[in-house]
Amino acid sequence: MNKANMLKMKPKVTGVSFPYPIKCGGSPGGGSEAAAGLEVRPCGMYVQKRTKDTKPCVPNINVKVKYGSYFHEVTLSSQSSFGELKKILAGKIGLNPHEQKLIFKEKERDSKAFLDVVGVKDGSKIVLIEDELSKERRILESRRNAKMERASKDIAAIRLEVDKLAKQVASTESTINSGKKVEELILLNLIESLMIQLIKLDGISADGEIKLQRRMQVKRAQKYIEILDLLKIRNSDVSKPQEQSKPGNFAAERVVIATKWETF
Numbered sequence: 001m002n003k004a005n006m007l008k009m010k011p012k013v014t015g016v017s018f019p020y021p022i023k024c025g026g027s028p029g030g031g032s033e034a035a036a037g038l039e040v041r042p043c044g045m046y047v048q049k050r051t052k053d054t055k056p057c058v059p060n061i062n063v064k065v066k067y068g069s070y071f072h073e074v075t076l077s078s079q080s081s082f083g084e085l086k087k088i089l090a091g092k093i094g095l096n097p098h099e100q101k102l103i104f105k106e107k108e109r110d111s112k113a114f115l116d117v118v119g120v121k122d123g124s125k126i127v128l129i130e131d132e133l134s135k136e137r138r139i140l141e142s143r144r145n146a147k148m149e150r151a152s153k154d155i156a157a158i159r160l161e162v163d164k165l166a167k168q169v170a171s172t173e174s175t176i177n178s179g180k181k182v183e184e185l186i187l188l189n190l191i192e193s194l195m196i197q198l199i200k201l202d203g204i205s206a207d208g209e210i211k212l213q214r215r216m217q218v219k220r221a222q223k224y225i226e227i228l229d230l231l232k233i234r235n236s237d238v239s240k241p242q243e244q245s246k247p248g249n250f251a252a253e254r255v256v257i258a259t260k261w262e263t264f
Contacts, residue, residue: 083111
């Protein structure tokens with residue numbers, strides 16, 4: 001093939017037409033594309049002008065999440081992650097995100113994975129199950145909270161009983177301080193009642209704030225027992241009222257007859 005034939009086969013380059021006339025020293029169209037919100041790419045193509053505030057239009061999708069025997073419909077962005085979906089579900093079912101496992105197409109999905117990447121579309125179904133370890137921890141925490149609640153109620157009941165006994169101790173102390181004798185059985189009964197409360201407190205297992213409350217009631221009961229022990233001693237020192245003789249009662253009077261014999 002000679003040079004002449006090659007020149008004949010060379011395609012002719014025609015001019016590139018633009019939708020707007022191009023002016024030298026300016027943009028095509030004389031600024032009309034700016035009014036239309038367009039910009040020119042280096043290749044000469046007109047595209048929508050982009051700004052900092054321009055955000056891509058991302059469609060929302062509706063997914064159905066099955067948890068137990070219930071379905072929860074969630075609307076979110078198609079480009080959301082499974083972690084974001086877990087946060088939304090946490091507000092609906094009360095299960096923390098780290099306690100959730102999301103299954104899509106029979107495979108557990110990582111929280112960092114994106115919905116659109118793994119093929120989640122509008123109307124897709126996702127299964128939610130609770131993490132077994134988290135479930136066991138939640139059960140243990142629930143039992144612990146129930147135990148602390150019972151301990152708190154028991155301590156509150158003991159506190160009320162100690163308050164009643166404290167009033168009786170104060171009344172007994174006031175009586176003895178006034179110089180009156182109190183039956184020893186009253187003191188013994190008060191001590192026994194306080195000892196019973198101490199035994200109840202000893203059988204309560206508690207931690208934290210509940211443990212401090214239990215210790216406080218133990219100290220109160222011990223203090224009142226010590227007070228009653230001192231009152232027992234003081235009560236025994238109170239003098240008994242002297243028995244007065246009645247008129248004509250010679251047996252109650254002490255008669256001393258002194259006989260003095262003389263020697264002749």
